[in-house]
Amino acid sequence: MKLAELPKNLIISHLKHWGLKLKIGAFNVCIYSPIDTVSEHLLVLYGDYDIVNDNDFIDFHTVVKSPSIIRRYFRPQVNFSFDGYFPFKPLPYTQASAMFEWGLNWCIANHSHQYLVIHAAVVERNGKAFIFPGNPGSGKSTLCAALVCNGWRLLSDELTLVSVVDGLVYPAPRPISLKNKSIEVIRALSPDAVIGSVVNNTAKGAIGHVRPPTESVKLASVPAMPAKLIFPKFLDGSKTILATLSKSRALLKLVENCFNYNILGVNGFNCVSDLVNDSDCFNLEYSSLNETLLLLTDLSD
Amino acid sequence: MNGEISIELPMDGKISCRFYLDECVIYNQFSAETHLIGGVGAEIFNVISKKSITRNQLLNYIRNIFIVEMDCDLETHMDNLLQEYQDLGLLVVSMNYSA
Numbered sequence A: 001m002k003l004a005e006l007p008k009n010l011i012i013s014h015l016k017h018w019g020l021k022l023k024i025g026a027f028n029v030c031i032y033s034p035i036d037t038v039s040e041h042l043l044v045l046y047g048d049y050d051i052v053n054d055n056d057f058i059d060f061h062t063v064v065k066s067p068s069i070i071r072r073y074f075r076p077q078v079n080f081s082f083d084g085y086f087p088f089k090p091l092p093y094t095q096a097s098a099m100f101e102w103g104l105n106w107c108i109a110n111h112s113h114q115y116l117v118i119h120a121a122v123v124e125r126n127g128k129a130f131i132f133p134g135n136p137g138s139g140k141s142t143l144c145a146a147l148v149c150n151g152w153r154l155l156s157d158e159l160t161l162v163s164v165v166d167g168l169v170y171p172a173p174r175p176i177s178l179k180n181k182s183i184e185v186i187r188a189l190s191p192d193a194v195i196g197s198v199v200n201n202t203a204k205g206a207i208g209h210v211r212p213p214t215e216s217v218k219l220a221s222v223p224a225m226p227a228k229l230i231f232p233k234f235l236d237g238s239k240t241i242l243a244t245l246s247k248s249r250a251l252l253k254l255v256e257n258c259f260n261y262n263i264l265g266v267n268g269f270n271c272v273s274d275l276v277n278d279s280d281c282f283n284l285e286y287s288s289l290n291e292t293l294l295l296l297t298d299l300s301d
Numbered sequence B: 001m002n003g004e005i006s007i008e009l010p011m012d013g014k015i016s017c018r019f020y021l022d023e024c025v026i027y028n029q030f031s032a033e034t035h036l037i038g039g040v041g042a043e044i045f046n047v048i049s050k051k052s053i054t055r056n057q058l059l060n061y062i063r064n065i066f067i068v069e070m071d072c073d074l075e076t077h078m079d080n081l082l083q084e085y086q087d088l089g090l091l092v093v094s095m096n097y098s099a
Helices: A008-018 A036-045 A093-110 A140-149 A181-189 A214-218 A247-256 A266-278 A289-300 B039-048 B055-065 B071-087
Strands: A020-024 A027-032 A060-065 A077-082 A115-125 A128-133 A153-156 A159-163 A176-179 A199-202 A205-210 A225-234 A241-244 A280-286 B002-008 B015-020 B023-028 B033-038 B092-098
Touching: A008 A020, A008 A027, A008 A036, A027 A093, A036 A093, A060 A093, A077 A093, A093 A115, A093 A159, A093 A199, A093 A205, A115 A140, A115 A266, A128 A140, A128 A289, A140 A153, A140 A176, A140 A181, A140 A205, A140 A225, A140 A289, A153 A159, A153 A214, A176 A181, A181 A205, A181 A289, A225 A247, A225 A266, A225 A289, A247 A266, A247 A280, A247 B015, A247 B023, A247 B033, A266 B015, A266 B023, A280 A289, B002 B039, B002 B055, B015 B039, B023 B039, B033 B039, B039 B055, B039 B071, B055 B071, B071 B092
Parallel strands: A027 A060, A128 A225, A225 A280
Antiparallel strands: A020 A027, A060 A077, A115 A128, A115 A153, A115 A159, A176 A205, A199 A205, A241 A280, B002 B092, B015 B023, B023 B033
16 A cells, blocks of 8 residues: 555654655564644655655664754754664754655665665666766755756665675665755755755755655565666756776776775775776866756657 | 785685776775775776785786886885785785795
8 A cells, every 4th residue: 555545644744653664665664653744745756755664674763853842942952863873963943854765865875785875876778777976965855956956766765775796776765855955956956846845044045845756665675686886967058078997997986975985894995996897987177957858858768 | 935925815715806908896894894996906907806816926926017217116016005905904914934
């Protein structure tokens, strides 16, 4: 059963009392939150996700709520916890939905060592996975949103999961996080894109999340073959330049963008080098999304 | 009794190498460090990843690949690299004695 098939009051009730259990890619996530903005966020953006059966194993038990009753009313704050552990300091109450997304990123990045976890967006077209590693501000999420709005399959906008066993990229499609100007850029590029409530004044500025396409959520258990490894860099006013990157340099750049490379040891090295061997590697400088979309679409044909 | 300097990868298999054109990337399981190595260094690892070799054999091999103005520069450069890689635990330099 999909989340959207449940009555709204039942969803809210689950969130407040027993936890709402969703299947997100390879992970079963239980979310407990009495906060209205979190339930609204889930209703708008997670409607296509399957509800997990009661007896199924839960990978991540998460809670998003106020640290205390006082903090619900006086300078209201919100906390994220995972199995009773609080990885972050509290944030303003209005940032609860963004905190849920960041918290879930943290859970996956720190507890999924069956995968090499790369700080990268990943999309797929014609059976080819394009991986875009990059630091915040590199434009990877904007590029990812633009591609997904143009029919590419979303695997993830933030965490690329490469199996250390078979080298395939496993999806964990979730709402695409856009920041500041990117929100309006994607609205203009794709007026049909569903963007949840914008959360203002976060540490990263204004944050809006794009609902993942239904088809991408439906294919969330289907892995993809890595094909292109592209390091994007948004440079205002720049031409679109796709330059071949040597595999040795790509390997080192990729290592810098992995969350658990050191934890995986030699398995991490083998996984990274196999990924580089299986992929064409590029640096991409861009400012025009339309030009870049055409270029990447050509590359995927 | 004559001595020969022998160069090889550590026998414990804790060094992994991947070769790409004229560069190689090496992972050291002991230090968990990843090294990008080019030029003469990449050739050294290209050779010793296949079999152990004496210093003189290695020098001859390197001389055939790299043409430099002063031959002693290459020899000094290679010895400096061998010392550096040994310090990093990436290879083993030892003296073999034969009667």
